[in-house]
Amino acid sequence: DSGVTQTPKHLITATGQRVTLRCSPRSGDLSVYWYQQSLDQGLQFLIHYYNGEERAKGNILERFSAQQFPDLHSELNLSSLELGDSALYFCASSVDGQGKYEQYFGPGTRLTVT
Amino acid sequence: AQKVTQAQTEISVVEKEDVTLDCVYETRDTTYYLFWYKQPPSGELVFLIRRNSFDEQNEISGRYSWNFQKSTSSFNFTITASQVVDSAVYFCALSEALTDSWGKLQFGAGTQVVVTP
Numbered sequence: 001d002s003g004v005t006q007t008p009k010h011l012i013t014a015t016g017q018r019v020t021l022r023c024s025p026r027s028g029d030l031s032v033y034w035y036q037q038s039l040d041q042g043l044q045f046l047i048h049y050y051n052g053e054e055r056a057k058g059n060i061l062e063r064f065s066a067q068q069f070p071d072l073h074s075e076l077n078l079s080s081l082e083l084g085d086s087a088l089y090f091c092a093s094s095v096d097g098q099g100k101y102e103q104y105f106g107p108g109t110r111l112t113v114t
Numbered sequence: 115a116q117k118v119t120q121a122q123t124e125i126s127v128v129e130k131e132d133v134t135l136d137c138v139y140e141t142r143d144t145t146y147y148l149f150w151y152k153q154p155p156s157g158e159l160v161f162l163i164r165r166n167s168f169d170e171q172n173e174i175s176g177r178y179s180w181n182f183q184k185s186t187s188s189f190n191f192t193i194t195a196s197q198v199v200d201s202a203v204y205f206c207a208l209s210e211a212l213t214d215s216w217g218k219l220q221f222g223a224g225t226q227v228v229v230t231p
Contacts, residue, residue, distance in 0.1 A: 002161075045218045045220070099210070099217040102164045103161070108158065
């Protein structure tokens with residue numbers, strides 16, 4: 001158990017809908033990262049928050065947004081869902097915001113868009 | 115451009131054989147960090163090791179060992195005396211110290227290791 005929690009574990013929804021994925025980092029970690037894993041794209045970095053502030057963005061679609069709250073948990077919002085958004089979404093946390101230290105990953109949320 | 119290359123898509127071995135996973139990375143940064151993660155069939159990503167660019171010492175942890183060579187931009191991973199529980203996808207990842215890349219892990223495509231009894 002990495003100490004990072006993600007809910008829900010599975011999500012099945014229809015095209016055009018909006019969903020919210022939730023992540024709680026390990027105790028003491030200030031950074032939260034979101035990654036998407038799909039068969040065709042592999043593991044892709046989406047966005048990084050450090051202590052409530054956005055630090056870096058990857059190839060995150062405009063339909064996707066995220067935030068980190070004062071209690072350090074984070075939410076990833078996916079809207080106007082398309083079939084191609086079906087993937088495993090991971091949240092990770094680390095103690096720092098500079099990539100020096102390892103990131104611990106949550107169990108992931110498997111999103112299926114039908 | 116792919117920053118982390120894991121050329122081996124799948125490696126199949128019989129239990130007790132050794133297996134080496136290759137990882138080649140590309141960066142212009144002088145300060146960077148390399149990682150290996152394991153993804154078993156259950157799907158979670160498990161951290162294995164972190165190495166910074168200034169530390170070229172090889173590392174051994176039980177049956178796992180890592181060989182970091184800056185001269186060839188490689189960070190290879192060897193499992194000695196493999197076991198069925200080692201069956202998983204293994205990812206190599208790079209984190210660069212460039213400001214706009216802070217914290218971003220760039221993963222290779224992964225190598226599937228299949229260990230049969």
